[in-house]
Amino acid sequence: MPLEHMRMATVLPATERRQAGQSLRKIVPRSAHAQWTPASGRADPVDILVESGRHRIASLLPIRYDRMRASPFAFYRGAAAIMAADLANTPMTGLWVQACGDCHLANFGTFASPEGTPVFDVNDFDETLPAPFEWDVKR
Structure with missing residues (x-):
């Protein structure tokens, strides 16, 4: 895995993240994920x-x-x-995440953040790895 995917990400405001994600659709349109052809x-x-x-x-x-x-x-x-x-x-946008690796509803749950705020998120990371976000969605 390239080292640039391991550095700490700068967290942009939600509006900027949304715009950045939408601009990536010009490079990898959502329709590019609709079918799979063996390499x-x-x-x-x-x-x-x-x-x-x-x-x-x-x-x-x-x-x-x-x-x-x-x-x-x-x-x-x-x-x-x-x-x-x-x-x-397969087509990838280049957005890497700490992927769950086994992303299905049973691996989500609620827990409290360090501030005590209830959170609904992934709670099973036994197969986690840094990977393109598309892998978790497709898996």
């Missing part, structure tokens, strides 16, 4: 799973793969590396 030279998904397995406990891999075979949902849940490889070739 030429796309890595074989099985090869991606094999590679990710090299960093896991070998004796547990058969259990992992059995669980992934249970349903399409289970497969996609266990195949985040495949999706990350595919998303890396």
